[in-house]
Amino acid sequence: MTTIDSYIASSPRRATAPVYAPSPPGTPSIPGAPSSPGQTPEHQHASSASPTPPGRFDLAALLAGNSPRHMLDLHERHINPAMAGVLKTIGFDVPFVRAQGAYLFDESGNRYLDCLGGYAVFACGRNHPVIADALAQALHAELPNLPGIGIVRLAGLLAKELLAIAPGKFDKVQFASGGAEAVDIALKQARIATGREKFVFCHRAYHGLTVGALSVTGNHEFREGFGPLLAATAEIPFDDLAALDQALAKRDVAAFIVEPIQGKGVNIPSAGYLKGVSELCTKYGTLMILDEIQTGLGRTGRWWACEHDGAGTTWQPDVLLVAKALSGGSMPTSAVLCRNDVHRAVFPSMNHCSRIQNTFSMNDLSMVAGLAVLHVMRTERIVENAAAVGTYLRDSLAALCQKYCMLRSVRGRGLMIALEFARPSGLRNAPLAIGWDLLHKADPSLFCQSVIMPLMSDHRILAQVAGHRLDVIKLVPPLVFSKQDADDTIAALDATIGAIHHFPGPMWEVGKKLSGAAVRRFKN
Ligand SMILES: Cc1ncc(COP(=O)(O)O)c(C=O)c1O
Numbered sequence: 001m002t003t004i005d006s007y008i009a010s011s012p013r014r015a016t017a018p019v020y021a022p023s024p025p026g027t028p029s030i031p032g033a034p035s036s037p038g039q040t041p042e043h044q045h046a047s048s049a050s051p052t053p054p055g056r057f058d059l060a061a062l063l064a065g066n067s068p069r070h071m072l073d074l075h076e077r078h079i080n081p082a083m084a085g086v087l088k089t090i091g092f093d094v095p096f097v098r099a100q101g102a103y104l105f106d107e108s109g110n111r112y113l114d115c116l117g118g119y120a121v122f123a124c125g126r127n128h129p130v131i132a133d134a135l136a137q138a139l140h141a142e143l144p145n146l147p148g149i150g151i152v153r154l155a156g157l158l159a160k161e162l163l164a165i166a167p168g169k170f171d172k173v174q175f176a177s178g179g180a181e182a183v184d185i186a187l188k189q190a191r192i193a194t195g196r197e198k199f200v201f202c203h204r205a206y207h208g209l210t211v212g213a214l215s216v217t218g219n220h221e222f223r224e225g226f227g228p229l230l231a232a233t234a235e236i237p238f239d240d241l242a243a244l245d246q247a248l249a250k251r252d253v254a255a256f257i258v259e260p261i262q263g264k265g266v267n268i269p270s271a272g273y274l275k276g277v278s279e280l281c282t283k284y285g286t287l288m289i290l291d292e293i294q295t296g297l298g299r300t301g302r303w304w305a306c307e308h309d310g311a312g313t314t315w316q317p318d319v320l321l322v323a324k325a326l327s328g329g330s331m332p333t334s335a336v337l338c339r340n341d342v343h344r345a346v347f348p349s350m351n352h353c354s355r356i357q358n359t360f361s362m363n364d365l366s367m368v369a370g371l372a373v374l375h376v377m378r379t380e381r382i383v384e385n386a387a388a389v390g391t392y393l394r395d396s397l398a399a400l401c402q403k404y405c406m407l408r409s410v411r412g413r414g415l416m417i418a419l420e421f422a423r424p425s426g427l428r429n430a431p432l433a434i435g436w437d438l439l440h441k442a443d444p445s446l447f448c449q450s451v452i453m454p455l456m457s458d459h460r461i462l463a464q465v466a467g468h469r470l471d472v473i474k475l476v477p478p479l480v481f482s483k484q485d486a487d488d489t490i491a492a493l494d495a496t497i498g499a500i501h502h503f504p505g506p507m508w509e510v511g512k513k514l515s516g517a518a519v520r521r522f523k524n
Pocket of ligand 1: 178294
Protein backbone atom coordinates (compact mmCIF):
# COMPACT_ATOMS: atom_id res chain seq x y z
CA MET A 1 0.00 0.00 0.00
CA THR A 2 1.40 3.40 -0.92
CA THR A 3 1.54 6.26 1.57
CA ILE A 4 -1.41 8.01 -0.04
CA ASP A 5 -3.42 4.74 -0.14
CA SER A 6 -2.84 4.13 3.53
CA TYR A 7 -3.87 7.72 4.25
CA ILE A 8 -7.17 7.19 2.41
CA ALA A 9 -7.73 3.85 4.09
CA SER A 10 -7.25 5.30 7.53
CA SER A 11 -9.29 8.42 6.86
CA PRO A 12 -12.76 8.32 8.46
CA ARG A 13 -14.05 10.52 5.63
CA ARG A 14 -13.07 8.35 2.71
CA ALA A 15 -16.60 7.16 1.91
CA THR A 16 -18.19 10.61 1.99
CA ALA A 17 -18.24 13.43 -0.53
CA PRO A 18 -15.30 15.86 -0.35
CA VAL A 19 -15.60 17.65 2.97
CA TYR A 20 -14.84 21.08 1.51
CA ALA A 21 -17.02 20.86 -1.57
CA PRO A 22 -16.91 24.03 -3.65
CA SER A 23 -20.00 26.21 -3.33
CA PRO A 24 -22.13 26.67 -6.42
CA PRO A 25 -21.66 30.09 -8.05
CA GLY A 26 -23.46 32.80 -6.14
CA THR A 27 -23.45 31.01 -2.78
CA PRO A 28 -22.35 33.47 -0.10
CA SER A 29 -19.39 32.13 1.85
CA ILE A 30 -20.22 33.75 5.15
CA PRO A 31 -20.80 32.16 8.55
CA GLY A 32 -24.38 31.15 9.05
CA ALA A 33 -25.20 31.26 5.35
CA PRO A 34 -27.29 28.37 3.96
CA SER A 35 -25.04 25.43 3.21
CA SER A 36 -24.53 24.10 -0.29
CA PRO A 37 -26.13 20.80 -1.35
CA GLY A 38 -22.77 18.97 -1.38
CA GLN A 39 -22.02 19.64 2.27
CA THR A 40 -21.94 16.85 4.84
CA PRO A 41 -23.75 17.13 8.19
CA GLU A 42 -20.30 17.44 9.79
CA HIS A 43 -19.61 20.45 7.60
CA GLN A 44 -22.94 22.08 8.33
CA HIS A 45 -22.36 21.75 12.05
CA ALA A 46 -18.87 23.19 11.87
CA SER A 47 -19.80 26.11 9.65
CA SER A 48 -22.52 27.25 12.02
CA ALA A 49 -19.97 27.35 14.84
CA SER A 50 -16.97 28.75 12.97
CA PRO A 51 -16.19 30.62 9.74
CA THR A 52 -13.54 27.98 9.00
CA PRO A 53 -14.99 24.97 7.19
CA PRO A 54 -13.51 21.63 8.22
CA GLY A 55 -10.85 20.58 5.78
CA ARG A 56 -9.87 24.18 5.09
CA PHE A 57 -6.15 24.77 4.90
CA ASP A 58 -5.58 27.43 7.55
CA LEU A 59 -2.42 29.31 6.60
CA ALA A 60 -2.76 31.90 9.35
CA ALA A 61 -2.96 29.19 11.99
CA LEU A 62 0.00 27.36 10.47
CA LEU A 63 2.14 30.49 10.57
CA ALA A 64 0.97 31.42 14.07
CA GLY A 65 1.81 27.93 15.30
CA ASN A 66 5.36 27.94 13.92
CA SER A 67 7.59 30.77 15.02
CA PRO A 68 10.06 32.26 12.53
CA ARG A 69 12.84 30.81 14.72
CA HIS A 70 11.37 27.34 14.30
CA MET A 71 11.15 27.92 10.53
CA LEU A 72 14.85 28.82 10.50
CA ASP A 73 15.59 25.60 12.41
CA LEU A 74 13.64 23.66 9.77
CA HIS A 75 15.59 25.42 7.03
CA GLU A 76 18.80 24.45 8.79
CA ARG A 77 17.72 20.85 9.27
CA HIS A 78 15.96 20.14 5.98
CA ILE A 79 17.04 22.66 3.35
CA ASN A 80 20.46 24.28 3.60
CA PRO A 81 22.44 24.38 6.85
CA ALA A 82 25.20 26.42 5.23
CA MET A 83 22.75 29.16 4.23
CA ALA A 84 21.10 29.11 7.66
CA GLY A 85 24.57 29.51 9.13
CA VAL A 86 25.25 32.53 6.93
CA LEU A 87 21.95 34.16 7.92
CA LYS A 88 22.76 33.74 11.61
CA THR A 89 26.34 34.92 11.23
CA ILE A 90 25.58 38.09 9.33
CA GLY A 91 22.43 38.90 11.32
CA PHE A 92 19.97 38.31 8.47
CA ASP A 93 18.02 35.77 10.53
CA VAL A 94 15.46 38.45 11.35
CA PRO A 95 12.00 36.99 12.00
CA PHE A 96 10.08 38.89 9.32
CA VAL A 97 6.34 38.38 9.47
CA ARG A 98 4.95 40.92 7.01
CA ALA A 99 5.99 43.01 4.03
CA GLN A 100 4.57 45.97 2.17
CA GLY A 101 6.03 48.18 -0.55
CA ALA A 102 9.69 48.78 0.24
CA TYR A 103 9.39 47.52 3.82
CA LEU A 104 9.59 44.32 5.80
CA PHE A 105 8.30 44.04 9.38
CA ASP A 106 9.52 41.77 12.16
CA GLU A 107 7.59 40.11 14.99
CA SER A 108 7.88 43.22 17.16
CA GLY A 109 6.55 45.47 14.42
CA ASN A 110 9.94 46.99 13.59
CA ARG A 111 10.18 48.27 10.03
CA TYR A 112 13.10 47.36 7.76
CA LEU A 113 13.94 49.17 4.55
CA ASP A 114 14.50 46.75 1.68
CA CYS A 115 17.40 47.75 -0.57
CA LEU A 116 17.87 44.13 -1.65
CA GLY A 117 14.42 43.59 -3.14
CA GLY A 118 14.57 39.79 -3.20
CA TYR A 119 17.45 40.14 -5.69
CA ALA A 120 15.72 42.88 -7.67
CA VAL A 121 12.35 41.27 -8.26
CA PHE A 122 10.14 43.96 -6.75
CA ALA A 123 9.37 46.65 -9.26
CA CYS A 124 5.98 47.59 -7.81
CA GLY A 125 6.94 46.83 -4.22
CA ARG A 126 6.08 43.89 -2.03
CA ASN A 127 2.43 42.81 -1.85
CA HIS A 128 1.15 45.60 -4.04
CA PRO A 129 -2.63 45.70 -3.40
CA VAL A 130 -3.54 45.94 -7.10
CA ILE A 131 -1.38 42.93 -8.00
CA ALA A 132 -2.62 40.98 -4.97
CA ASP A 133 -6.20 41.77 -5.98
CA ALA A 134 -5.55 40.69 -9.58
CA LEU A 135 -4.15 37.36 -8.37
CA ALA A 136 -7.08 36.89 -6.00
CA GLN A 137 -9.50 37.60 -8.87
CA ALA A 138 -7.73 34.99 -10.98
CA LEU A 139 -7.87 32.43 -8.19
CA HIS A 140 -11.58 32.91 -7.66
CA ALA A 141 -12.53 33.03 -11.33
CA GLU A 142 -12.19 29.25 -11.73
CA LEU A 143 -10.05 29.82 -14.81
CA PRO A 144 -9.29 26.91 -17.14
CA ASN A 145 -5.63 27.03 -16.12
CA LEU A 146 -2.98 24.91 -17.86
CA PRO A 147 -5.16 23.17 -20.45
CA GLY A 148 -2.00 21.41 -21.63
CA ILE A 149 -3.26 21.03 -25.15
CA GLY A 150 -5.68 23.92 -25.55
CA ILE A 151 -6.03 27.68 -25.71
CA VAL A 152 -4.09 29.63 -23.10
CA ARG A 153 -6.11 32.83 -22.98
CA LEU A 154 -3.98 35.14 -20.88
CA ALA A 155 -0.55 34.35 -22.34
CA GLY A 156 -1.41 35.98 -25.66
CA LEU A 157 -2.48 39.16 -23.89
CA LEU A 158 0.76 39.38 -21.93
CA ALA A 159 2.83 38.59 -25.04
CA LYS A 160 1.07 41.40 -26.93
CA GLU A 161 1.78 43.89 -24.14
CA LEU A 162 5.45 42.90 -23.90
CA LEU A 163 5.91 43.21 -27.67
CA ALA A 164 4.30 46.66 -27.56
CA ILE A 165 6.80 48.03 -25.03
CA ALA A 166 9.86 46.16 -26.34
CA PRO A 167 12.87 48.17 -27.56
CA GLY A 168 12.51 47.47 -31.29
CA LYS A 169 10.43 45.16 -33.43
CA PHE A 170 10.00 41.71 -31.98
CA ASP A 171 7.31 39.28 -33.15
CA LYS A 172 7.07 36.37 -30.76
CA VAL A 173 7.31 35.64 -27.05
CA GLN A 174 8.24 32.37 -25.41
CA PHE A 175 7.39 32.17 -21.71
CA ALA A 176 9.20 30.29 -18.98
CA SER A 177 9.31 30.56 -15.20
CA GLY A 178 12.87 31.31 -14.05
CA GLY A 179 15.52 33.53 -15.60
CA ALA A 180 17.96 30.69 -16.31
CA GLU A 181 15.23 28.80 -18.18
CA ALA A 182 14.79 31.84 -20.42
CA VAL A 183 18.55 31.87 -21.03
CA ASP A 184 18.49 28.19 -21.99
CA ILE A 185 15.65 28.83 -24.44
CA ALA A 186 17.57 31.71 -26.04
CA LEU A 187 20.72 29.57 -26.41
CA LYS A 188 18.72 26.83 -28.10
CA GLN A 189 17.03 29.36 -30.39
CA ALA A 190 20.43 30.69 -31.41
CA ARG A 191 21.85 27.26 -32.20
CA ILE A 192 18.95 26.26 -34.37
CA ALA A 193 18.57 29.64 -36.08
CA THR A 194 22.25 29.90 -37.02
CA GLY A 195 23.20 26.24 -37.36
CA ARG A 196 26.25 27.04 -35.22
CA GLU A 197 27.30 25.62 -31.88
CA LYS A 198 29.44 28.18 -30.09
CA PHE A 199 28.50 30.85 -27.52
CA VAL A 200 30.51 33.87 -26.44
CA PHE A 201 29.95 35.48 -23.04
CA CYS A 202 31.60 38.03 -20.78
CA HIS A 203 33.89 37.86 -17.83
CA ARG A 204 31.82 38.44 -14.67
CA ALA A 205 28.56 37.80 -16.56
CA TYR A 206 25.74 36.22 -14.58
CA HIS A 207 23.04 34.40 -16.54
CA GLY A 208 21.86 31.79 -14.04
CA LEU A 209 22.74 28.35 -12.81
CA THR A 210 21.11 25.69 -15.01
CA VAL A 211 23.78 23.80 -16.93
CA GLY A 212 23.13 25.83 -20.09
CA ALA A 213 23.08 29.22 -18.36
CA LEU A 214 26.04 28.30 -16.16
CA SER A 215 28.06 27.51 -19.28
CA VAL A 216 27.83 31.19 -20.24
CA THR A 217 28.21 32.59 -16.72
CA GLY A 218 31.53 34.31 -16.17
CA ASN A 219 31.52 34.13 -12.37
CA HIS A 220 33.68 31.08 -11.98
CA GLU A 221 32.91 30.42 -8.33
CA PHE A 222 29.46 29.23 -9.46
CA ARG A 223 30.94 26.80 -12.00
CA GLU A 224 33.48 25.05 -9.81
CA GLY A 225 32.78 21.34 -9.51
CA PHE A 226 29.85 21.26 -11.93
CA GLY A 227 31.74 20.57 -15.13
CA PRO A 228 32.02 19.60 -17.83
CA LEU A 229 29.68 22.36 -19.00
CA LEU A 230 28.88 23.16 -22.64
CA ALA A 231 32.19 22.89 -24.45
CA ALA A 232 31.84 25.33 -27.32
CA THR A 233 32.06 28.59 -25.42
CA ALA A 234 34.49 31.49 -25.18
CA GLU A 235 34.80 34.14 -22.49
CA ILE A 236 35.82 37.71 -23.33
CA PRO A 237 36.14 40.91 -21.29
CA PHE A 238 33.00 43.01 -20.83
CA ASP A 239 32.80 46.35 -22.64
CA ASP A 240 35.49 45.35 -25.15
CA LEU A 241 34.38 45.55 -28.79
CA ALA A 242 37.81 44.61 -30.13
CA ALA A 243 37.73 41.34 -28.18
CA LEU A 244 34.23 40.65 -29.46
CA ASP A 245 35.28 41.36 -33.04
CA GLN A 246 38.06 38.82 -32.68
CA ALA A 247 35.81 36.24 -31.02
CA LEU A 248 33.19 36.42 -33.76
CA ALA A 249 35.47 36.77 -36.79
CA LYS A 250 35.53 33.04 -37.66
CA ARG A 251 31.76 33.21 -38.17
CA ASP A 252 31.25 30.11 -36.04
CA VAL A 253 29.46 31.75 -33.10
CA ALA A 254 25.72 31.16 -32.65
CA ALA A 255 25.18 33.88 -30.05
CA PHE A 256 26.87 36.49 -27.93
CA ILE A 257 24.99 36.83 -24.63
CA VAL A 258 25.41 40.02 -22.63
CA GLU A 259 23.78 42.04 -19.84
CA PRO A 260 23.24 45.76 -20.49
CA ILE A 261 24.56 46.38 -16.97
CA GLN A 262 26.29 43.48 -15.27
CA GLY A 263 24.40 42.50 -12.14
CA LYS A 264 27.52 41.21 -10.41
CA GLY A 265 29.48 44.34 -9.66
CA VAL A 266 26.96 46.68 -11.35
CA ASN A 267 29.36 47.25 -14.25
CA ILE A 268 28.07 49.79 -16.75
CA PRO A 269 29.56 49.61 -20.26
CA SER A 270 30.76 52.63 -22.21
CA ALA A 271 28.25 54.60 -24.26
CA GLY A 272 27.85 52.94 -27.66
CA TYR A 273 29.03 49.51 -26.50
CA LEU A 274 25.69 47.74 -26.89
CA LYS A 275 25.06 49.33 -30.27
CA GLY A 276 28.56 48.25 -31.31
CA VAL A 277 27.79 44.70 -30.13
CA SER A 278 24.66 44.68 -32.28
CA GLU A 279 26.64 45.84 -35.34
CA LEU A 280 29.35 43.21 -34.87
CA CYS A 281 26.78 40.46 -34.36
CA THR A 282 24.99 41.49 -37.55
CA LYS A 283 28.30 41.61 -39.43
CA TYR A 284 29.25 38.05 -38.46
CA GLY A 285 25.80 36.42 -38.52
CA THR A 286 25.77 35.91 -34.74
CA LEU A 287 22.65 36.50 -32.66
CA MET A 288 22.85 39.13 -29.91
CA ILE A 289 21.04 37.84 -26.82
CA LEU A 290 20.43 40.73 -24.45
CA ASP A 291 19.83 39.54 -20.91
CA GLU A 292 17.53 42.11 -19.27
CA ILE A 293 16.33 39.58 -16.71
CA GLN A 294 17.41 41.92 -13.91
CA THR A 295 17.42 45.29 -15.65
CA GLY A 296 14.21 45.01 -17.69
CA LEU A 297 10.96 46.77 -16.75
CA GLY A 298 12.11 49.98 -15.16
CA ARG A 299 15.03 48.99 -12.95
CA THR A 300 17.42 51.47 -14.58
CA GLY A 301 14.94 54.33 -14.94
CA ARG A 302 13.93 53.35 -18.49
CA TRP A 303 11.66 50.47 -19.45
CA TRP A 304 14.76 48.69 -20.79
CA ALA A 305 18.37 49.36 -19.83
CA CYS A 306 19.45 49.10 -23.49
CA GLU A 307 17.36 52.21 -24.22
CA HIS A 308 20.10 54.24 -22.50
CA ASP A 309 22.22 53.20 -25.49
CA GLY A 310 19.60 53.99 -28.14
CA ALA A 311 17.99 50.55 -28.53
CA GLY A 312 14.66 50.67 -30.28
CA THR A 313 15.72 53.57 -32.48
CA THR A 314 18.95 52.85 -34.37
CA TRP A 315 19.49 49.23 -33.34
CA GLN A 316 17.94 46.36 -31.39
CA PRO A 317 19.05 43.04 -29.94
CA ASP A 318 18.03 39.84 -31.76
CA VAL A 319 16.74 38.13 -28.64
CA LEU A 320 15.62 39.89 -25.46
CA LEU A 321 15.18 38.28 -22.04
CA VAL A 322 13.12 39.60 -19.15
CA ALA A 323 12.05 38.02 -15.87
CA LYS A 324 12.36 39.23 -12.31
CA ALA A 325 10.04 42.28 -12.24
CA LEU A 326 7.49 40.54 -14.44
CA SER A 327 6.67 38.22 -11.54
CA GLY A 328 5.21 40.96 -9.35
CA GLY A 329 7.36 39.30 -6.71
CA SER A 330 4.82 36.47 -6.51
CA MET A 331 4.59 34.31 -9.60
CA PRO A 332 7.85 33.30 -11.31
CA THR A 333 7.60 34.50 -14.91
CA SER A 334 10.23 34.95 -17.58
CA ALA A 335 9.95 35.77 -21.27
CA VAL A 336 12.09 35.45 -24.38
CA LEU A 337 11.31 37.92 -27.17
CA CYS A 338 12.52 37.25 -30.70
CA ARG A 339 11.77 38.01 -34.35
CA ASN A 340 9.82 35.76 -36.70
CA ASP A 341 12.94 34.47 -38.47
CA VAL A 342 14.40 33.11 -35.22
CA HIS A 343 11.05 31.74 -34.12
CA ARG A 344 10.43 30.01 -37.43
CA ALA A 345 13.76 28.20 -37.17
CA VAL A 346 12.62 26.62 -33.90
CA PHE A 347 9.03 25.95 -34.90
CA PRO A 348 9.14 25.42 -38.69
CA SER A 349 6.10 23.13 -38.92
CA MET A 350 3.27 21.62 -36.89
CA ASN A 351 5.51 18.61 -36.25
CA HIS A 352 7.85 20.90 -34.36
CA CYS A 353 5.25 22.96 -32.47
CA SER A 354 6.30 21.79 -29.01
CA ARG A 355 10.07 21.70 -29.41
CA ILE A 356 10.63 24.29 -26.73
CA GLN A 357 8.09 24.32 -23.93
CA ASN A 358 7.65 23.75 -20.24
CA THR A 359 4.73 22.67 -18.13
CA PHE A 360 4.12 25.77 -16.05
CA SER A 361 5.35 28.61 -18.24
CA MET A 362 1.97 30.01 -19.29
CA ASN A 363 0.08 29.33 -16.08
CA ASP A 364 -2.71 31.81 -15.50
CA LEU A 365 -1.41 33.23 -12.22
CA SER A 366 1.97 34.08 -13.77
CA MET A 367 0.30 35.69 -16.76
CA VAL A 368 -2.01 37.71 -14.49
CA ALA A 369 0.95 38.77 -12.37
CA GLY A 370 2.76 40.00 -15.49
CA LEU A 371 -0.28 41.86 -16.81
CA ALA A 372 -0.96 43.43 -13.42
CA VAL A 373 2.70 44.50 -13.05
CA LEU A 374 2.61 46.31 -16.40
CA HIS A 375 -0.72 47.93 -15.46
CA VAL A 376 0.61 49.19 -12.11
CA MET A 377 3.88 50.35 -13.65
CA ARG A 378 1.97 52.49 -16.13
CA THR A 379 -0.71 53.85 -13.80
CA GLU A 380 1.72 54.65 -10.97
CA ARG A 381 4.50 55.91 -13.26
CA ILE A 382 6.95 53.55 -11.61
CA VAL A 383 9.67 53.85 -14.27
CA GLU A 384 9.68 57.63 -13.82
CA ASN A 385 9.93 57.17 -10.04
CA ALA A 386 12.91 54.82 -10.45
CA ALA A 387 14.64 57.41 -12.62
CA ALA A 388 14.00 60.37 -10.29
CA VAL A 389 14.64 58.70 -6.92
CA GLY A 390 17.52 56.69 -8.39
CA THR A 391 19.32 59.79 -9.64
CA TYR A 392 18.81 61.52 -6.30
CA LEU A 393 20.08 58.49 -4.34
CA ARG A 394 23.10 57.93 -6.58
CA ASP A 395 24.15 61.59 -6.62
CA SER A 396 23.74 61.98 -2.85
CA LEU A 397 25.78 58.83 -2.20
CA ALA A 398 28.42 59.96 -4.69
CA ALA A 399 28.91 63.10 -2.57
CA LEU A 400 30.10 60.81 0.26
CA CYS A 401 33.17 59.93 -1.82
CA GLN A 402 34.63 63.32 -0.84
CA LYS A 403 34.19 62.48 2.82
CA TYR A 404 35.47 58.90 2.97
CA CYS A 405 38.79 57.78 1.56
CA MET A 406 37.76 54.14 1.19
CA LEU A 407 34.64 54.95 -0.84
CA ARG A 408 36.11 55.01 -4.33
CA SER A 409 33.00 55.49 -6.48
CA VAL A 410 29.24 55.34 -6.67
CA ARG A 411 27.71 54.30 -9.96
CA GLY A 412 24.40 53.10 -11.30
CA ARG A 413 21.32 53.81 -13.31
CA GLY A 414 17.86 54.25 -11.87
CA LEU A 415 17.51 52.08 -8.79
CA MET A 416 20.45 49.78 -9.56
CA ILE A 417 23.28 51.40 -7.64
CA ALA A 418 26.75 50.30 -6.54
CA LEU A 419 29.14 51.68 -3.95
CA GLU A 420 32.71 50.56 -4.63
CA PHE A 421 35.35 50.63 -1.91
CA ALA A 422 39.13 50.65 -2.33
CA ARG A 423 42.28 50.35 -0.22
CA PRO A 424 43.07 53.75 1.28
CA SER A 425 46.31 55.40 0.24
CA GLY A 426 48.58 58.00 1.88
CA LEU A 427 50.47 58.11 5.17
CA ARG A 428 47.51 59.60 7.03
CA ASN A 429 45.42 56.55 6.22
CA ALA A 430 48.08 53.95 7.06
CA PRO A 431 46.11 52.39 9.98
CA LEU A 432 43.06 51.98 7.74
CA ALA A 433 45.24 50.36 5.10
CA ILE A 434 46.45 47.85 7.71
CA GLY A 435 42.83 46.96 8.57
CA TRP A 436 41.99 46.68 4.88
CA ASP A 437 44.93 44.33 4.24
CA LEU A 438 44.19 42.14 7.26
CA LEU A 439 40.58 41.71 6.26
CA HIS A 440 41.33 41.00 2.62
CA LYS A 441 44.00 38.51 3.59
CA ALA A 442 41.50 36.66 5.78
CA ASP A 443 38.94 36.60 2.94
CA PRO A 444 38.69 38.87 -0.11
CA SER A 445 34.87 38.89 0.13
CA LEU A 446 34.62 40.15 3.71
CA PHE A 447 35.10 43.89 3.65
CA CYS A 448 31.62 44.77 2.43
CA GLN A 449 30.01 42.63 5.12
CA SER A 450 31.47 45.09 7.61
CA VAL A 451 29.07 47.61 6.11
CA ILE A 452 26.14 45.30 5.27
CA MET A 453 25.92 43.82 8.78
CA PRO A 454 25.67 47.08 10.76
CA LEU A 455 23.33 48.48 8.11
CA MET A 456 21.01 45.66 9.07
CA SER A 457 21.60 45.48 12.83
CA ASP A 458 21.82 49.22 13.57
CA HIS A 459 19.72 50.80 10.82
CA ARG A 460 17.33 48.03 9.75
CA ILE A 461 18.33 48.25 6.10
CA LEU A 462 18.78 45.19 3.88
CA ALA A 463 21.49 45.36 1.23
CA GLN A 464 23.89 42.94 -0.42
CA VAL A 465 27.46 42.49 -1.55
CA ALA A 466 27.55 42.72 -5.34
CA GLY A 467 29.44 39.46 -5.92
CA HIS A 468 32.23 37.16 -4.79
CA ARG A 469 35.58 38.80 -4.07
CA LEU A 470 34.23 42.27 -4.74
CA ASP A 471 34.47 45.41 -2.61
CA VAL A 472 31.15 46.55 -3.99
CA ILE A 473 27.80 46.99 -2.26
CA LYS A 474 24.68 46.85 -4.39
CA LEU A 475 21.34 48.54 -3.84
CA VAL A 476 18.33 47.28 -5.86
CA PRO A 477 15.30 48.39 -3.84
CA PRO A 478 11.70 48.13 -5.04
CA LEU A 479 11.09 50.81 -7.68
CA VAL A 480 8.44 52.41 -5.48
CA PHE A 481 11.26 53.69 -3.24
CA SER A 482 10.42 57.21 -2.03
CA LYS A 483 12.68 60.22 -1.52
CA GLN A 484 12.31 59.67 2.23
CA ASP A 485 13.46 56.05 1.79
CA ALA A 486 16.44 57.36 -0.16
CA ASP A 487 17.23 59.88 2.60
CA ASP A 488 17.06 57.15 5.24
CA THR A 489 19.42 54.98 3.18
CA ILE A 490 21.88 57.85 2.66
CA ALA A 491 21.93 58.69 6.40
CA ALA A 492 22.47 55.04 7.36
CA LEU A 493 25.26 54.51 4.83
CA ASP A 494 26.91 57.77 5.91
CA ALA A 495 26.95 56.59 9.53
CA THR A 496 28.06 53.05 8.71
CA ILE A 497 30.80 54.00 6.27
CA GLY A 498 31.90 56.71 8.72
CA ALA A 499 32.28 54.13 11.49
CA ILE A 500 34.45 51.85 9.36
CA HIS A 501 36.87 54.71 8.83
CA HIS A 502 38.07 54.30 12.42
CA PHE A 503 40.71 51.59 12.81
CA PRO A 504 40.96 49.80 15.13
CA GLY A 505 37.29 49.92 16.00
CA PRO A 506 34.24 47.77 16.54
CA MET A 507 33.35 47.70 12.84
CA TRP A 508 36.51 45.79 12.05
CA GLU A 509 35.59 43.10 14.60
CA VAL A 510 32.88 42.04 12.19
CA GLY A 511 35.54 40.82 9.81
CA LYS A 512 37.25 38.78 12.51
CA LYS A 513 33.98 37.12 13.42
CA LEU A 514 33.14 36.35 9.82
CA SER A 515 36.51 35.01 8.80
CA GLY A 516 36.24 32.36 11.52
CA ALA A 517 32.68 31.46 10.56
CA ALA A 518 33.35 31.33 6.83
CA VAL A 519 35.44 28.18 7.04
CA ARG A 520 33.10 26.29 9.38
CA ARG A 521 31.90 23.01 7.92
CA PHE A 522 28.39 21.68 8.35
CA LYS A 523 27.43 18.14 9.23
CA ASN A 524 24.47 16.52 7.50
C1 LIG B 1 21.01 39.02 -15.56
C2 LIG B 1 20.48 37.73 -15.00
N1 LIG B 1 20.29 36.69 -15.83
C3 LIG B 1 19.83 35.52 -15.38
C4 LIG B 1 19.53 35.33 -14.05
C5 LIG B 1 19.03 33.99 -13.57
O1 LIG B 1 17.70 34.09 -13.14
P1 LIG B 1 17.10 32.97 -12.17
O2 LIG B 1 17.77 33.10 -10.87
O3 LIG B 1 15.62 33.31 -12.11
O4 LIG B 1 17.33 31.66 -12.83
C6 LIG B 1 19.72 36.39 -13.16
C7 LIG B 1 19.45 36.21 -11.73
O5 LIG B 1 19.88 36.93 -10.88
C8 LIG B 1 20.20 37.62 -13.64
O6 LIG B 1 20.41 38.66 -12.84
